[in-house]
Amino acid sequence: MIAQSDKSGDGFSRRRFLANTSAFGVASLLAVPRPAAAEPPPETTRVRLTQDPAICLAPQYLAEELLRLEGFSEVEYVKVPTTAEFTNVLATGAADIKMTGVFDILPVLDAEQSVVVLAGIHLGCYELFGNDRIHAIRELRRKTVAVSGLGAGDHLFIATMLAYVGVDPGREVNWAKTNTFAESMRAFTEGTADAFLAFPPQPQELRAKKIGHVIIDTALDRPWAQYFCCVVAANRRFVAKYPVATKRALRAFMKAADVCAREPERAARFLVAKGYEPRYAMALDALQKLPYNRWRDANPEDTLRFYALRLHEVGMIKSTPQKLITQGTDWRFLN
CATH class of the missing domain: 3.40.190.10 (Periplasmic binding protein-like II)
Structure with a gap:
């Protein structure tokens, strides 16, 4: 179920997105120089993410410095104390963009709340x-x-x-x-x-x-290993009002995922240094196990369609997979 998408109708290509992400790195972690500003600056310099109790969401934390390189001077992490609030913070506007589990986002899309999925980011954490x-x-x-x-x-x-x-x-x-x-x-x-x-x-x-x-x-066993477990989603109003900021924020997430895939040891040290996970060995084991680079070739639409169909068949969501995809996704920033 792997599919590649090189170009969308508005002319923005995944190839260009990949080329742009290649210029970035987590400044304080990897000592990569600041890239030249080749695009319009973000319409807002403030972005709010979430601090979730899961180290598999490491790209969300590593994205902090990358977001600053993308032009965000205010990067805030909103604390999320319970699982019930993981995605509600997006729907209510308490956070702007975050990583979230596919099964956390599907009921939100089914309820037609103000959330939109922008990309898949990794698979296999469960x-x-x-x-x-x-x-x-x-x-x-x-x-x-x-x-x-x-x-x-x-x-x-x-x-x-x-x-x-x-x-x-x-x-x-x-x-x-x-x-x-x-x-x-x-x-x-x-x-x-x-x-x-x-x-x-x-x-x-x-x-x-x-x-x-x-x-x-789910990292090894099919069919689960074919599909994303986590996606990047955002508040719909934020995306509509700040499209350039959305693209830049998404790119920071994806580059952070690349860091986890390429240099898990450094990423694990970052998590420990920031206090997200005190046990280096535990953090490293989790990061080494997960295929964080799969966002480059796996198709997030296939993921939503597969899981939404299963849930629709057993009556756990009302919407058809196609309705969820049509109303609850926006691939233009990646495809």
């Missing part, structure tokens, strides 16, 4: 862990699965996996709502849940403690 009684996704039938909330991203992702192998997620699985990803992991480690969906640094912590085993690794 791993479905099970106990000794679970060795395949089908074996979750009539078992207990811990999720942060019904309708939350982890619930929807697991539901998609179940539906894909013929298990009815609405009737054949016992969902244990825990309110947070941390509590889902606690339920799994304490034995009150048979499975849960982990994301960095949770998989690294479980492997270090030799707890459970991986049922599905």
